[in-house]
Amino acid sequence: MKPAPFAYVRPAAVADAVAELADGHGKVLAGGQSLVPVLAMRLGRPATLVDITAIEELQQLRRTGDRLRVGAAVRQRGVERAADAAAVPLLGMALPFVGHRELRSRGTVCGSLAHADPAAELPAVACCLGARIELAGPAGRRTVDARGFFVGAMTTAVGAEDVVTAVEFPVAAPGDGFGFGEIARRHGDFALAGVAAAVTVREGAVDAARLAGFGISDRPVFRDVTALMTAVGDDPDALRGATADLARELVDTGGDGHGSTGYRRRLFAVLTARELGAALARARSSEVSR
């Protein structure tokens, strides 16, 4: 488990990082929690590792207006502990499920998005909330909506010459409520199935409801479920029935020995009903306490 030979650079500016990636044979190193094992197993052989953790601009974590901006060098644990991050409650709900604390102390939020494991938590959070992911490339900077960012298993809109520079999450408003749940073989493992849910109420009634499932397909699966939530009202049995239908529609992973397609459907249906219900209740209480 020793990597094949590679060059290592640690630029101080985004433009320099982009320049290092220009030949298409480089790979960005941030927290390294997924990349380093891949290198050690020689499953990946980049010619150059471009370590972006020394770039000051990428270390920023700050709230600006109705957005929380997380730079590409910000560790997951840093977000978990930051006061500003409380403005995005779904992040706080999801982060404890990401690996273990030791992994989160190294792993970055943007790295998880760029790695795009289909069973990872943070890509689903980004899709559920409609986060915006910022990229820098040879043609300059651009922003991609999270819902269009993930294009397949471990595949995203990030090109071989691009660096993810930041992600911006919308902060919660009164009347917003969230739910997050996943089932894994052990705590910290990639989910067999999971869901991030966001519900907005106006005068107690559902105004908008959205979810993103993970572990169920080749990428996080976003779905606007406003109509579903309006239709089921406050009937838990109707909600269970609706999420079972939804699971049949959305869960299309082939499954494995830890969880077959059928079991993942069962889990996704149960979790979605639980978390949509919980999100609705939280949305109502956040509206009342406004």
Added chain:
Amino acid sequence: MSDVRAARWTPSRVEDAALLTGHGGFLDDLDPLPGTLVAAVVRSTVAHGRLRSVDLTRARAHPGVAAVIGPDDVRAAVRPFPLSTATPMPYHPTAVDRVRFVGEPIAVVVATDRYTAEDAAELVDVEYEPLEAVVSPRRALEPDAPRLHEDADGNVATDRTFSFGAVDEAFAAAATVVEADYDFPRYSSVPMECYSVIAHWQDTDAGPAVEAWANFHGPFTMVPVMAGALGVPTSQVRLHVPADIGGSFGIKAGIYPYVVLMALASKHAGRPVRWTEDRLEHLLASSTGADRAMHCAAAVDADGRVTALKVDLVDNVGAYLRPPEPSTLYRCFGNVTGPYRIGAVEIRARAVVTNTMPTGLNRGFGGQQLYFGLERLMDAVAAATGTDAFEVRRRNLVDAFPHETPSGGVYDSGDYRAALALAEKNAELDELRARQAAARADGAYYGIGVGLVVDPSGTNIGYVGLATPAEQRKPGRDKSGSTEHVRISVDLQGRVTVLLGSVPQGQGHATVARSVAARRLGLPEEQVRAVVDMDTATTPWTVTSGSYSSRFAPLVTSAVVQAADRIAETVRAAGSVLLDAAPEELELVDGTVRHRDDHARAVQFRHAAGLVHWDPGALPDGVSARLYEEAAFTPREIRAATQDDRINSSLCYGFVAEIVAVRIDPDTLEIDIDRVSSVHDAGTVLNQQLLDGQVHGALTHGLGGAMYEQFTYADSGQPTAGTFLDYLCPTSAEAGFDLRADHVVSPSPLTPLGAKGCGEGSSMSFPVAFANAVADALAPAGVSIRSLPLHGEVLHQLLDADQQKGTD
């Protein structure tokens, strides 16, 4: 100051301070031969295939490479390892004609460093002619199954049937016959430290010699096996074992082929060679417990008593019958009837080869497999006779000791009823049953399971002989043995050193040996040190030496007692000179030698010991100035197998009563362990904290096999749990359930301290107690449990097969 002192940490084991401050001496920390080169192993990527060609040319030309050896070099220089049976399934340290499992070594690259070695390893070109693979033991038995070894009749490496007592008569007369198939899964121990070897080939005046370092822990029967493969006398193989080994639980017994392989690599490189196994190699190709397919049957009389037992055991030993296999079949031979008074037993014991990793020792060795069948069967007996699962067991428990089993075991001591009663009390069984009733009323699943196991310790390696039919066993070449050696010496200042060749892997042998010797010699513990050092050239050892099958507490400590008592005799003789008293009137207490009846007549232990060193001429006639003593504890209850194939397969037999309660989420089917009550009888408790640690560790190991860990293979033979992404070990997050561990004490009459082994018990009992609990939980759903592991996906398949069809 007093606050600071109160906060100061006192290590509870003499081993702890060095380990916790990074001062342990593991093999990878040691560099005994500066200039040692580093090896990487090229491994098979296919499960079964003929080796068409192995081209080493490009690898040999890579800069920094000192030597590359492949199948031709191995075939030319290394004999097949001596096997436990005459089966024609030759086993070499690399593939020589065919590869038979993914991960099987093919070539070794020796270079200046591991990076270079791995770079060059990629340049070894292997061409395979793929063959069909077989991975399941049941499939491997079929006549048309792919055959792994051309010279063998099939895939069955050994097949013996034993019958003791009136089995057929009991089944004919039975009121009820209960029988079922059970499958036990394949899992390992995944020690934190993987295999590590340094080997140095030398040409000496006495011929070729190999000096090696390895984190090997016995059985030292493997030393002659290594020498046999290398074609040198055992005396030409010198093996050092580092004082610190980072866990094994049996798995590192499988390192010896690599010692031979690295010795050959060293011969070619002309320099010592080091190889450190990485985790990928470990999970593909080190060693694992055997999976077992079995059929079990019980003859039950009208009173619910089991009168006879039949077990048909098929162990999947992987691609080769690697010694000490097929021992998984035989380790529990004497206790095959478990804790029950079953007077007749028939055993069919088969091992089959498949295209999977070879198997070997794994904590519980044979016990978890056997008891999974036996204790699931007892639940089936309970169900078939309409009796409570606890009651049916109580009716059949052995309750007089010593108890001789039909297969030759002699249970030395115990109080099984008391242990079970304590387990029930600690479990608060009534409360658990109330929880179960409440859960069932809510449509939820809640189950209570029990597992009772006899916990053998101090293996009699003579059981390996049973794999060979009695008429083929050579007269005068019988095998038996449970011997362990210890050397104790006393220096000029009266400080005592206990030399242990017990090759521990973290168990705390030094802590216990020091304490036993100190107590025996009436000394403060600070005056005694225990040194762990195994060097086959200087440390006393024999073929049975090693740290396996819970040998330390019953055997090594017994040798400590014997050696310490001889030292005490000499010190008393010296004291008798100083005190002008008869030696037999003297006792060793509080660091002194004193008169039994007049405590004021006393001298310091160190002064008496000093006399032996400085003034031996003053010693009484017939007393030699001997302050080093070696003891080889040699229990006479350990004999070779009889002509009718009975054997007392262990010296001591402890007991575990374990009760597990589980709650299963009816929606997600997640299994939550609600409570575990575990009562152990390991005889005299030598160190409560270490015993508790063994119980917790063995139980968590059993939890791994019960719920998480499994080496799985695709039908093609490709491993599907080759990394920690899929091979899931329980962590602290999974082991935080309500555990109530307790003990009863039935001292062994066969060991001087009354201690029995305690390192394995719950690894044998937990898997089946857990399975029984899940089976009890799901009984209302009409689901039967015949295999492990059990987790949500498995339960989904069992419960929801119909919905599966509709949705997939």
